[in-house]
Amino acid sequence: MLASPNSLAATSTLAAAKIKRVVSSGGIEAWLLQDATVPLIAVEYAFGGGATQDPSDKSGVSRMVARLLDQGAGNLDSTTFHQRLDRRAIELSFESDRDHFGGSLRTLKDNKDEAFDLLRMALTSPRFDPADVERIRAGQLANLRHELTDPSSLAIRKFYEITFQDHPYARQAGGTLDSVPKINLADLKGYVRGVIAKDTLKIAVVGDIDPEDLCKLLDCTFSSLSDKSNLTPIPDVVATKPPQRVFIPLDVTQTFVTFGGPGVRRIEPDFMSAFVVNHILGGGLTSRLFREVREKRGLAYFIGERLVWMDHSSVFVGYSGTHADRAGGTVEEIERQVRHIAETGPTPQELDDAKSYVKGSQILALGTTSKLARTLLQHQLDKLPIDYLEKHDEVVDAVTLEDAKRAAARLWGDGLLTVLVGRSPVP
Structure with missing residues (x-):
């Protein structure tokens, strides 16, 4: 229930x-x-x-x-x-x-x-x-x-x-x-x-x-574990700069598209701005990509995009599945939507709706003992303060339209790294 x-x-x-x-x-x-x-x-x-x-x-x-x-x-x-x-x-x-x-x-x-x-x-x-x-x-x-x-x-x-x-x-x-x-x-x-x-x-x-x-x-x-780990040092890395496109031939009816590029790390001040604006582009059934690529044009069976952060880097990663004959139109429309939000940013209404969603999704992440424990562990791994749950909504509300526009330009201003798997490459 x-x-x-x-x-x-x-x-x-x-x-x-x-x-x-x-x-x-x-x-x-x-x-x-x-x-x-x-x-x-x-x-x-x-x-x-x-x-x-x-x-x-x-x-x-x-x-x-x-x-x-x-x-x-x-x-x-x-x-x-x-x-x-x-x-x-x-x-x-x-x-x-x-x-x-x-x-x-x-x-x-x-x-x-x-x-x-x-x-x-x-x-x-x-x-x-x-x-x-x-x-x-x-x-x-x-x-x-x-x-x-x-x-x-x-x-x-x-x-x-x-x-x-x-x-x-x-x-x-x-x-x-x-x-x-x-x-x-x-x-x-x-x-x-x-x-x-x-x-x-x-x-x-x-x-x-x-x-x-x-x-x-x-x-x-x-207490009986070793006091000190023996880890190989891992350097920070910036993801490869777009644009770039790769095709992998595979005899399947549906072409699968993965697209992305450098993201924003969790420790950076612009992280929440990037997280919010990323939801506007590809984070669910109300996102621009879902609305423009799937609903309006019927180009894709599914489409979404998310921000992925790691200890030493960050990327945004999108994914879509489409019929082989529509792969070209799908990639073209994804790139068009990415260019548009990079150049103009979100609308004020989109920003308000996204901030409301992000705050609500945080509450849903706390709905069971298991979800709470996972959230608290992630906060520790992200080096957040122990009272971050109290501060979360304030951090989200502090994202301004200018912050969101700056994050959009940073995330998508250079275009996309795109990988297609299917029968024939996109022209």
Whole structure:
């Protein structure tokens, strides 16, 4: 059942008022939102590193580690480990993106001790049993083979290769058909030793637990990790400057288009202006691209665009699917809309509507314990203050029409990097 606007607003107020920074006796820090409404606890955590820490010739290591950590730990093989999780309805998962390695824990309050202990075991003593390693490797290779016939996967992969060239961001987190077979046990264990450490750890906890109990569990779970990670330094990088167009031939009826260019980083003063104006161009069913390309002209089956920010760079990325015969008209209209907003910026009404949406979407992001925990973790990774939820609407409201016009010119003034996958190139 959907929460009512009033209940969502109440959730936002509750979050802003009660978020606390707790530090255990062992020095483990977390942001805590204590809420006893239901006997649930949601935990989100992340370590610095992610796929950028894969060896340059063995992309895919971090993804394999993420899929293997819950496949047995300590004296528990994969089957027994999952039986323990299932018996207590504990949800435990791991993931890796470009910059971070982390995961989620969901548990009932009564099962918190066992849940946190299973997380401890997974992080500190993963088994990496040969049968599990080969099963996960086979699944990863199957996904990669599928992506070779998937136009959207091919387009986004090529886009990041062009955008970041020889930077680690150009590599695919899932690896390649050449790299994944080379990954060995030493690579997996070396990744864990180098990345999973206390110095880069960020934790967000939401639910029915008090600070004292949480501190005890934090020490039990994380205190035995290495104090210091061993990360390869990653340089900042500016995305390749547009315009540029690449075509990848693939015998499919639908042509897939990915387009984008340099964005605005989260730490920059213009970020919120860029975020708001980006919504106006491509952020939903009311966006210019959706209205002009899909609704008015019927050129595309779908279209959208978003701002993507990372620790060392930022891009805007758009996507569209269209019939092969309409690919030329689709790309032409996308480029026309991009030029127009870069030259004139948004209208005052568009800006007001977008600011209202951005503020409302923030409230929707706080509607459950899991969403709250993810939001609080992201705020930490973005180096935002602990009271940012209280300040968010003020930051959005402070975006002026001139700010939005400046951001639009910066984002789209140089045009687009465009990748098309389909039967024939666009003229």
